[in-house]
Amino acid sequence: MFIDCHIHIAMISDIGWQRDSDGPASPEQFIEMYDEVGIDRGVMLPLVIPECNFLTQSNEDILMIADKYPDRFIPFCNIDPRLMRNSPEADLSYPINHYKDKGCKGIGEMTANLWWDDPRVTNLCDHAEKCQMPLLFHVATQEGNTYGLIDDFSLPRFEVQVKTHPSLTFLAHSNPWWSYVSGDVTEETWGGYPKGPVTEGGRIPELLHKYPNLNGDLSAGSGFNAVSRDPDWGYAFMTEFQDQLLFGTDVCRPANKDNVLINLKNFMEEGLAAGKLSQEVFDKISHQNAQRLLKLDD
Amino acid sequence: MFIDIHVHTVAQTGANRYGTDQTYATPEQLIEMYDEVGIEKAVILPGVNPECAHRSQSNEEAIAVARQYPDRFIAFCNIDPRMVANSPDADLGYLMEYYKEQGCPGIGEVCANLYFDDPLMDNLFHHAERTGMLLDFHVATRQGNTYGIIDDLGMPRFEAEIQRHPDLVWLCHSQAWWSHISGDVTEETRGGYPKGPVVEGGRVVELMRRYPNVIGDLSAGSGYNAVSRDPEFGYAFMAEFQDRLCFGTDVCAPKNRADVLINLANFMKQALAEGKISQQVFDKIARKNAIRLLGLDE
Numbered sequence: 010m011f012i013d014c015h016i017h018i019a020m021i022s023d024i025g026w027q028r029d030s031d032g033p034a035s036p037e038q039f040i041e042m043y044d045e046v047g048i049d050r051g052v053m054l055p056l057v058i059p060e061c062n063f064l065t066q067s068n069e070d071i072l073m074i075a076d077k078y079p080d081r082f083i084p085f086c087n088i089d090p091r092l093m094r095n096s097p098e099a100d101l102s103y104p105i106n107h108y109k110d111k112g113c114k115g116i117g118e119m120t121a122n123l124w125w126d127d128p129r130v131t132n133l134c135d136h137a138e139k140c141q142m143p144l145l146f147h148v149a150t151q152e153g154n155t156y157g158l159i160d161d162f163s164l165p166r167f168e169v170q171v172k173t174h175p176s177l178t179f180l181a182h183s184n185p186w187w188s189y190v191s192g193d194v195t196e197e198t199w200g201g202y203p204k205g206p207v208t209e210g211g212r213i214p215e216l217l218h219k220y221p222n223l224n225g226d227l228s229a230g231s232g233f234n235a236v237s238r239d240p241d242w243g244y245a246f247m248t249e250f251q252d253q254l255l256f257g258t259d260v261c262r263p264a265n266k267d268n269v270l271i272n273l274k275n276f277m278e279e280g281l282a283a284g285k286l287s288q289e290v291f292d293k294i295s296h297q298n299a300q301r302l303l304k305l306d307d
Numbered sequence: 308m309f310i311d312i313h314v315h316t317v318a319q320t321g322a323n324r325y326g327t328d329q330t331y332a333t334p335e336q337l338i339e340m341y342d343e344v345g346i347e348k349a350v351i352l353p354g355v356n357p358e359c360a361h362r363s364q365s366n367e368e369a370i371a372v373a374r375q376y377p378d379r380f381i382a383f384c385n386i387d388p389r390m391v392a393n394s395p396d397a398d399l400g401y402l403m404e405y406y407k408e409q410g411c412p413g414i415g416e417v418c419a420n421l422y423f424d425d426p427l428m429d430n431l432f433h434h435a436e437r438t439g440m441l442l443d444f445h446v447a448t449r450q451g452n453t454y455g456i457i458d459d460l461g462m463p464r465f466e467a468e469i470q471r472h473p474d475l476v477w478l479c480h481s482q483a484w485w486s487h488i489s490g491d492v493t494e495e496t497r498g499g500y501p502k503g504p505v506v507e508g509g510r511v512v513e514l515m516r517r518y519p520n521v522i523g524d525l526s527a528g529s530g531y532n533a534v535s536r537d538p539e540f541g542y543a544f545m546a547e548f549q550d551r552l553c554f555g556t557d558v559c560a561p562k563n564r565a566d567v568l569i570n571l572a573n574f575m576k577q578a579l580a581e582g583k584i585s586q587q588v589f590d591k592i593a594r595k596n597a598i599r600l601l602g603l604d605e
Contacts, residue, residue: 027401060385065384067363094452094453095358103322104361107321119504122389154393209418
């Protein structure tokens with residue numbers, strides 16, 4: 010069984026991610042892709058934050074899909090830290106609890122291009138923690154010309170938020186996060202997909218050890234790259250952090266059926282077949298951690 | 308009859324507006340209210356920018372309402388300047404072209420809390436001008452803890468953008484715009500609803516005289532206050548700018564039937580009855596200017 014912790018989906022797909030390109034896959038296209046490769050359910054992350062969007066989606070749009078296909082899709086809401094008057098004092102628990110009551114299991118993908126220690130981001134973390142809603146996020150290496158919560162090299166600002174929000178479940182995603190599996194990441198490589206052997210001293214193992222509320226969302230090219238660039242290291246990493254990693258794809262469009270839809274899944278199945286991953290580790294990462302962290306049985 | 312240049316509505320009601328016991332008005336509630344007071348049609352402004360709402364709305368929701376009630380609603384789209392790539396070079400034009408094809412004649416209400424001369428904002432203006440889309444906007448007096456495009460006292464940054472974009476049609480709205488109708492506006496009063504006689508030298512009058520592409524959106528308490536605080540001035544102002552003022556309400560919830568739904572309509576009807584404004588001026592502001600600007604059939 011696989012639960013995909015990270016997808017983008019839309020009922021209206023006739024506007025492209027860029028000019029002359031295709032848009033997000035529809036629920037029906039997802040179901041077809043999922044059935045072909047054997048993915049049971051997907052977590053829908055609404056396209057609400059302007060910085061990474063071409064489509065203006067609402068949380069309500071996502072809830073409509075969840076209502077229509079409750080066995081296949083799990084809704085997250087997305088709460089922009091600037092929502093409700095653009096203030097660090099905004100009562101974000103109000104919309105968060107509204108969407109929690111409607112069945113949303115978390116918040117994200119958080120892609121606002123604000124610094125990790127911006128008071129509005131701290132406010133969002135405060136309210137997400139208070140409402141017990143996991144937060145899935147994308148990291149940015151700079152302000153402007155990109156999306157995601159911004160940090161300096163080595164993620165010091167992020168660590169402060171993890172440390173000061175011990176009851177908030179963080180779901181970490183994106184290139185500038187996963188590049189830190191290796192100790193040799195540099196200012197030049199941390200926003201990309203560094204290849205080759207993983208060296209000791211990566212910030213990710215360090216942070217995952219230190220903070221049990223921190224989890225890795227293995228979706229997208231970045232998550233797959235982190236565990237597959239040095240396969241033996243990757244399987245050992247998955248074993249060590251078997252309770253803190255989640256399978257995901259980050260499928261954004263139908264064309265992703267040839268890459269992120271299958272890459273990590275194949276890697277995990279090969280690891281299982283070759284005895285490099287135990288059945289227990291495989292099951293936890295493929296679906297059990299998602300079931301537990303997102304409280305899917307509640 | 309009136310055409311309302313500025314309204315917000317939700318088909319998917321979501322949570323109540325924060326601190327109130329009402330959601331935004333539904334299309335059906337608006338139609339009932341409009342029928343009571345003689346408003347034939349209205350422009351829906353989607354709540355896309357995070358800074359001014361407790362929930363994010365999609366353009367598609369507004370377009371669906373306009374398609375359901377084509378005789379009563381026209382949908383604007385809303386394009387956040389941070390969309391696509393959070394970059395001053397972002398190709399926002401393809402989104403505008405798409406929504407124009409979907410029947411949207413304009414963009415707004417732009418509420419992003421960025422400076423008028425922020426390169427992201429200038430890029431939005433550039434693409435709106437190039438694609439021939441009207442732009443309805445809210446002005447903010449500061450960065451943070453509010454929403455709207457930021458300017459200083461006297462609106463110098465806005466004026467520079469008008470000069471840079473001579474073919475963009477600006478639909479000007481909000482307290483921080485309309486307070487400048489009077490020459491005695493101050494840093495303290497510009498964000499509110501200053502009362503009493505209008506003093507010569509107001510920037511609204513100056514900018515409207517200087518730039519034919521500057522249009523006044525008379526909706527909300529701010530537009531009503533601007534023309535009613537000193538009624539004789541208001542009648543003369545409406546006569547002078549009879550081709551560049553549009554009736555509007557800014558109804559946000561059913562309870563607005565007791566205030567913004569009727570205030571300006573009553574003021575205009577009374578002025579007409581008392582011979583303070585001509586039938587021609589009344590007709591232009593009530594509906595004909597909107598018909599011309601929006602490209603509607605008579």
